[in-house]
Amino acid sequence: MLTVALPKGGLLKYGIHLLNNLGLDFSAFLDAGNRQLQIIDGSGTAKGLLVRAQDVPVYVEYGQAQLGIVGFDVLREKNPQVAHLVDLGFGYCRMSLAVRQSSSYQSPLDLPAHGRVASKYVNSAYEYFQHINLPVEIVPLYGSVELGPITGMSEAIVDLVSTGKTLKENGLVEIATLYESTAYLIAHPLSYRLNEDNLSNLIDKIRKYTEG
Amino acid sequence: MLTVALPKGGLLKYGIHLLNNLGLDFSAFLDAGNRQLQIIDGSGTAKGLLVRAQDVPVYVEYGQAQLGIVGFDVLREKNPQVAHLVDLGFGYCRMSLAVRQSSSYQSPLDLPAHGRVASKYVNSAYEYFQHINLPVEIVPLYGSVELGPITGMSEAIVDLVSTGKTLKENGLVEIATLYESTAYLIAHPLSYRLNEDNLSNLIDKIRKYTEG
Numbered sequence: 001m002l003t004v005a006l007p008k009g010g011l012l013k014y015g016i017h018l019l020n021n022l023g024l025d026f027s028a029f030l031d032a033g034n035r036q037l038q039i040i041d042g043s044g045t046a047k048g049l050l051v052r053a054q055d056v057p058v059y060v061e062y063g064q065a066q067l068g069i070v071g072f073d074v075l076r077e078k079n080p081q082v083a084h085l086v087d088l089g090f091g092y093c094r095m096s097l098a099v100r101q102s103s104s105y106q107s108p109l110d111l112p113a114h115g116r117v118a119s120k121y122v123n124s125a126y127e128y129f130q131h132i133n134l135p136v137e138i139v140p141l142y143g144s145v146e147l148g149p150i151t152g153m154s155e156a157i158v159d160l161v162s163t164g165k166t167l168k169e170n171g172l173v174e175i176a177t178l179y180e181s182t183a184y185l186i187a188h189p190l191s192y193r194l195n196e197d198n199l200s201n202l203i204d205k206i207r208k209y210t211e212g
Numbered sequence: 213m214l215t216v217a218l219p220k221g222g223l224l225k226y227g228i229h230l231l232n233n234l235g236l237d238f239s240a241f242l243d244a245g246n247r248q249l250q251i252i253d254g255s256g257t258a259k260g261l262l263v264r265a266q267d268v269p270v271y272v273e274y275g276q277a278q279l280g281i282v283g284f285d286v287l288r289e290k291n292p293q294v295a296h297l298v299d300l301g302f303g304y305c306r307m308s309l310a311v312r313q314s315s316s317y318q319s320p321l322d323l324p325a326h327g328r329v330a331s332k333y334v335n336s337a338y339e340y341f342q343h344i345n346l347p348v349e350i351v352p353l354y355g356s357v358e359l360g361p362i363t364g365m366s367e368a369i370v371d372l373v374s375t376g377k378t379l380k381e382n383g384l385v386e387i388a389t390l391y392e393s394t395a396y397l398i399a400h401p402l403s404y405r406l407n408e409d410n411l412s413n414l415i416d417k418i419r420k421y422t423e424g
Contacts, residue, residue, distance in 0.1 A: 141263075151250070
């Protein structure tokens with residue numbers, strides 16, 4: 001059966017809305033109090049898997065899901081072996097470098113060499129500073145990255161920003177954008193090539209719906 | 213000022229209760245609707261930092277907090293450069309290997325060589341299978357690890373178990389315990405040696421309280 005991995009969090013409702021418009025109903029995932037992690041669509045033709053955003057490419061890479069919906073930020077950070085099929089356009093955000101508003105840093109190269117940058121996106125941060133040729137120490141955090149500069153542990157942070165509200169509330173300001181991100185449709189490469197479960201039919205519909 | 217990093221999640225209320233009994237009040241962190249990540253104790257002598265459990269050792273390692281409270285599972289998985297001072301006794305859980313109840317695996321060595329094991333604790337899982345000399349592929353997940361065996365992506369999982377309710381609900385059963393875990397008091401090694409902010413006074417009190 002065709003299986004689609006869907007990400008918990010902000011992208012979920014858009015992903016479900018998209019699939020609903022194409023005849024696949026996984027809206028039960030949106031019910032408050034839902035505890036199911038797998039749902040078979042009413043038509044009995046497809047299964048939805050509800051997983052953490054970072055786990056979507058894992059399920060697709062291992063072929064447990066032929067398709068997945070996930071933010072480009074996750075693909076860029078983890079570089080999983082999956083096919084990137086369609087930019088779905090929703091879920092816009094950007095990977096930003098931010099510093100304290102009260103600091104003197106106005107551009108990335110103002111940061112001191114061997115300074116510290118806190119981030120949940122250590123690969124993205126590392127690549128960026130390699131690219132601008134500024135040696136920094138990346139401090140890996142799991143949450144509340146904005147505490148890094150506030151406590152003085154780091155000079156800057158690299159984090160995903162959508163509205164910028166969290167940065168503002170914490171007295172931080174963006175000084176560079178590493179890249180922009182939207183949701184992508186991804187596929188298991190072999191399933192895609194072999195057109196398992198007539199995958200290409202759904203993919204074409206998603207492409208037309210997104211571009212139309 | 214003496215700073216203590218406290219973990220969000222299940223250990224928080226026990227950690228705050230412990231410090232409260234020794235005269236440091238960070239109970240505002242427990243208020244529903246609290247959004248503060250830093251609180252100064254009423255006596256003005258200590259600061260509490262509220263961070264993700266996995267970030268507690270990071271703040272302590274970098275010296276932004278002289279002390280921290282965190283589960284042994286995090287210390288064992290990440291092996292941060294911090295001093296382990298006191299086993300606080302609360303927050304008991306165990307790192308377990310679990311399989312589907314319906315499977316034929318009754319002990320770890322029943323698992324097929326080159327099978328897959330899903331886990332959020334990839335280092336713990338890797339070390340364990342090295343130790344029993346069984347080559348397996350570790351599938352790194354961020355959440356809902358129990359989906360691994362249910363979807364057929366993995367033969368087994370390595371995960372933290374406290375009551376066992378989640379395993380049971382998902383038709384999984386434990387076949388080995390990798391290690392047991394409780395909360396630990398940790399310290400920044402240099403701050404500890406130099407007795408910064410008269411750290412040893414608080415540590416002694418915690419030790420007495422815990423052992424008494």
